[in-house]
Each structure stands twice: as structure tokens, then as C-alpha cells.
Amino acid sequence: MDSVATTAPQTQHNDKHSFDTRIIWRTFWILTAITIFELGVAILYYETDFLPKHILNGVFLIMTLAKAFFIIAEFMHLGHEIKNMVMTVAVPCLLFVWFVIAFVSDGASFRHLRNRYDRYEYEQSKTPVQKTEHHPEAKKPGVE
């Protein structure tokens, strides 16, 4: 409790100057605009297939990272903290770079290997089935 008492007035004093309602609303509009843009692109793709899906996914990922940046930097105020403190949070999160690349490529590799060596599974996964609108009643959870 002592440390709170000694550091609190200092911290508060500093933040008072950097708190600005206009920046918050600007961030809000940026986030909303990005979300509407994503939605528009997704629906346009659904209607017209205007871009290859993997390029579109790249666009979505960049948009997502931009949104994450604005939430962390402005809403969570991390952009206004001391650099050393920012680094103690940001540097461990670099693990995600390896994490994502390693596991996603592992999944892709597994798909290729299985398609090559398990031909039965492969044929099955390429055979269209009859579309059933709904599961039969009896199969619903809680009914049986």
C-alpha cells in the first residue's frame, strides 16, 4: 500500500496532461471505419469473388493488427507509457511471430502429407454430400 501512496500522485499528475477526449473519439472513429471497411470487403467478396481469398485474408490481417495497435496504444494508453515499460510487454509478444508461423505451417504440412499418403481420406474429403438443412430432431443435444 505504501508504494501506491508514493507513486499515485506522480502518475496521476502525468496522465492528466495526456488524457484527451478528442483522441479517444478519433480512435473510436478509426476502429469503426476499419470494421465497416472489413465488413464491406467481406460482403463484396461473398457476392462477387473479386479477389483471391488469400490476398483478402492478408488485407484482413493487416486491418486486424491496425485495430489492435489503436486499442493498445490509445485505449489502453500503452503508447503514452515509459518506453522501457512498453518493451517489457511488447518484446515477449514477439513470440507470437514464431508461434503463428510455426503452427500454421505445421498445419499446412500435415494437410499435404495426409493428402499424399492417405488417399482414402483424401477422396472422402473431396466428395460432395447431400446438403441437409437441419439435423434431425432426435440428434439435437438434450433431446436424446
Place this chain on the structure above:
Amino acid sequence: MAQAVPAGQKWWSGGKSPFHVEYGKLMMWYFLMSDAFTFGALLIAYGTVRMSSNSWPNPNEVFKTFPIIGEMPVPLAFVSLMTFILIMSSVTMVMAVGAGHNGDRKSVMKWLFLTIIGGLAFLGCQAWEWTHLHSEGAWWGRNPFMNIDGTQSTTNFTNFFFTITGFHGFHVFSGVIVNTIMLIMTWRGVFDRKGHYLMIEKAGLYWHFVDLVWVFVFTCFYLL
């Protein structure tokens, strides 16, 4: 931007706060970092399984319903509304933190209340979505949806969907509880007696984190 630290000062020899943030707030950041890895692990597991599948259900087909308007397909509209609600409640939370800086008790209570309403609205939307998907036969272990190329889909899709949105929804629920406790404490004047509203900031960090995670869940399940 990041504040500069004056050179020549012995920041780490004790008696000072080198990071210029309160201990509890710093620890909240480290907790959120660890929580980010939990969500990251779940989402990356989803990504791995999806990459190892030859096909996957089309989110525009699965998530195309909206309450009240019946069977008319409106792809992604409802989930966009949920995203908007969460962003909006993040804004009201920042306003509560800002009001706390000024020691404005009434204002803090107003914004916290709006944040709680936003959280409850989000949970309500999620409850509706889950109920709707359940009524279509989707649940853990059952998947009524076809893959996008018309082939048989596995239950991986529904398993990951319900697990990850459920885990996120549980975070939202916890956030609503935390914010409600903050509201009661503010109302009883606990922070006025302490002389600062730093506790609201910590609750705020958690709440923004929930919004942050939703941004990734939204992309991974509804857009990709």
C-alpha cells in the same frame, strides 16, 4: 508518445517507480500479456487445424441471421453489431478512467454504468447467437454446416467456435462483474477516500483487453 526518462538518475536503486506506473497496473499488464498467450494458443490451434483441413464452412453462410427479421440472410451483420457494441463500451470505459483522473465521482459512475450496459448487451447478443446456432443443430461435437465446397465438414469448426467464443464470453462476463464492483466501490466513495481512481484504470485495462481479443476472434472466425 513514450515518455523520455531523464538521464543520470538512479532509477533502479529504490524509492522510485522506474516505469512511472503503479505496481498494480504494471502487474495487470503482465497478467494481460499472459492471458494474451492463452487466447493466442487457442486461436493458433484453431488456425493449425483449419490449415490442416481440405475445406472449411463458409462464415458468410453460417453467420447470416439477425434477430427479429427472420430468415432473411444478412451475412455478418449481427456480429458487426456485436463488434460495435464492444468498441463503444471501450470508449465509455476510457471516459470513466478520464473522469477518474479528474476525481469526478458522478461522471465515473455514469460512464461505468454505460460500460456495464454495453457488456451486458454484448453478452445478450452472444447468448442469442449461441441459441440460434444451437437451434440449427450446432454444438460441441455436432456440426450441421457443409464445407464451402459442398463436402462433409468435421466438428472441428463448431468445437473451436464454441470453445473460443465461450472463453471470450466468460472474459466479458468477468469484466462486467469487475466493472459492477468498481461501480459499487465508486458509489460508496472508496476511491474518494483513497484519493485516487487508479483501480478504475486497472479494471479499464482488463476491459480493453476483452475488446482487443474480440478483434482477433472476429477476424479469425467471421472474416478469414
